[in-house]
Amino acid sequence: MVAQAHIPVPDDYASLYPVQCAIVGDTVYLLANVNTQLPRSLNQGIVYLYQFNMQGKQLGKKRLVIEGRNSYGHALGVSANGVQVAGYIMDEDDTSEFYSFFTLALDRRLNEGKLNVRKTGAFVSGAKARFVGDNLQVAGSFFPAKLAKDGLASDYANSRVMANGGYAWSMRPFKKAPRHVEAGISQQGAIYSLAYSETESTLAVTSAEGKQLFLSSYPSKFCETSSLSDYGADVLALRKPCDEKRKAAELTLISPANGKESPLQLAPGEPVFADTNSGQWFVISKDAAGKLAWYSGSIGGDTRFTQTVAGVEHSLSLGRINIDKKGARAFDYVYEQRAGECRFNMNGHAVQVDVFNPEDENGKELPQIVMYESDGVSLTLPLDGSPRNISVDGTLTPEQAKRSCGKNGGKLSLIFNAAGARR
Numbered sequence: 001m002v003a004q005a006h007i008p009v010p011d012d013y014a015s016l017y018p019v020q021c022a023i024v025g026d027t028v029y030l031l032a033n034v035n036t037q038l039p040r041s042l043n044q045g046i047v048y049l050y051q052f053n054m055q056g057k058q059l060g061k062k063r064l065v066i067e068g069r070n071s072y073g074h075a076l077g078v079s080a081n082g083v084q085v086a087g088y089i090m091d092e093d094d095t096s097e098f099y100s101f102f103t104l105a106l107d108r109r110l111n112e113g114k115l116n117v118r119k120t121g122a123f124v125s126g127a128k129a130r131f132v133g134d135n136l137q138v139a140g141s142f143f144p145a146k147l148a149k150d151g152l153a154s155d156y157a158n159s160r161v162m163a164n165g166g167y168a169w170s171m172r173p174f175k176k177a178p179r180h181v182e183a184g185i186s187q188q189g190a191i192y193s194l195a196y197s198e199t200e201s202t203l204a205v206t207s208a209e210g211k212q213l214f215l216s217s218y219p220s221k222f223c224e225t226s227s228l229s230d231y232g233a234d235v236l237a238l239r240k241p242c243d244e245k246r247k248a249a250e251l252t253l254i255s256p257a258n259g260k261e262s263p264l265q266l267a268p269g270e271p272v273f274a275d276t277n278s279g280q281w282f283v284i285s286k287d288a289a290g291k292l293a294w295y296s297g298s299i300g301g302d303t304r305f306t307q308t309v310a311g312v313e314h315s316l317s318l319g320r321i322n323i324d325k326k327g328a329r330a331f332d333y334v335y336e337q338r339a340g341e342c343r344f345n346m347n348g349h350a351v352q353v354d355v356f357n358p359e360d361e362n363g364k365e366l367p368q369i370v371m372y373e374s375d376g377v378s379l380t381l382p383l384d385g386s387p388r389n390i391s392v393d394g395t396l397t398p399e400q401a402k403r404s405c406g407k408n409g410g411k412l413s414l415i416f417n418a419a420g421a422r423r
Contacts, residue, residue: 005056007032010048010063014038020076022083024108025341027059028052029083031076045070047087051110062110066102074123074138077131077163078343082107084163086129086136088122092149099124099143103136103163108341118166121145123159132189132208132334133347135168136161139183139191139206156181158191158206173204173212184228184235187277188319188332189347192228192235194254196220198242203235205256208332209349213322216259222252229276232299233320236264236281238274251283267295278304278317305390305416312405313338316416318387328352329370333379335392339405346400348374355383377412389417 030050051060068089099122127140160168178195189208201220222239269285319332350372368383377394401410
């Protein structure tokens with residue numbers, strides 16, 4: 001354990017619920033939702049942001065100024081100068097409730113910037129959200145801008161929200177309204193949505209660009225689902241059996257292509273938490289005595305590459321490579337730069353444009369490679385096998401170059417490989 005900090009409920013309110021953390025340099029930020037009262041009729045929801053150093057010392061605490069009867073924070077992300085927060089606002093009168101979605105940027109000292117409010121409805125509590133670059137990927141129950149207090153709203157949706165603008169896209173992944181849905185969002189922005197009943201589960205996969213990649217229904221003995229995350233070409237799920245006599249949670253691996261669900265044992269004991277990130281899996285499990293233990297390991301295959309050039313750390317994270325009915329390949333990715341306090345990232349969707357048959361200096365045929373393009377950036381990977389190496393060439397936009405950590409005018413010319421990296 002590196003550090004530990006006790007966080008009391010602020011200002012003598014009733015309860016505090018941590019949501020997400022973000023690290024900027026040597027500072028850790030924590031997003032939390034606070035309830036002012038225990039009785040639901042009197043409760044007001046308030047969003048707080050905390051600041052700690054890497055040793056666990058609290059450096060700051062801020063109640064975010066968000067007008068409305070209730071406010072709720074969904075996600076916390078790293079921005080060029082500090083952090084970004086996204087969530088929803090609920091207001092009401094005697095007959096109706098009103099829902100809005102907000103984004104807010106703060107600098108490193110917790111000074112608030114402009115509050116962006118979209119009075120067009122909102123994803124409510126229980127939704128999953130994640131900042132990917134300068135955009136927010138979000139999935140869950142969406143309520144309209146105005147809802148009668150005795151009305152019902154059950155509209156499951158996926159969206160990308162621009163931090164300083166409106167919705168980039170929105171879509172409903174299921175053909176009919178699902179009864180129960182759990183969502184998960186990958187580091188690259190792909191959204192996994194699992195609907196379930198007592199006899200059947202349906203998995204929908206939406207790309208970071210809003211395209212539905214898979215929709216598979218299959219018989220399943222599992223119901224309640226507490227997490228979904230990418231696991232190579234599959235989806236890792238933490239689920240409980242529908243049969244109430246069998247209450248122990250289990251890890252399962254779901255294939256989006258055919259809906260096949262298989263048990264997966266990654267750690268001893270009963271899993272209580274599971275997630276993946278950058279080619280690694282993480283599981284917390286408990287033994288028969290209730291003692292918790294932490295386990296982690298490699299998923300297999302290289303999904304994240306890093307290198308440092310002239311004091312700037314470059315990293316590239318790849319999503320699954322999807323192949324459409326015509327055989328064309330595509331994938332989502334996140335490219336990041338770090339140098340001191342500077343943080344820059346961008347996400348994109350790379351589409352196949354050509355396949356090459358390279359030769360060495362003696363004319364011997366080498367393994368085929370595929371070229372992809374994405375908004376002015378070209379990426380080249382091997383055609384077959386795990387992505388052991390990848391080249392990146394292109395130019396950042398003037399706005400991106402201004403925020404980047406390099407001093408080369410936004411030019412990109414990088415070669416990553418599994419053993420290291422070079423330029």
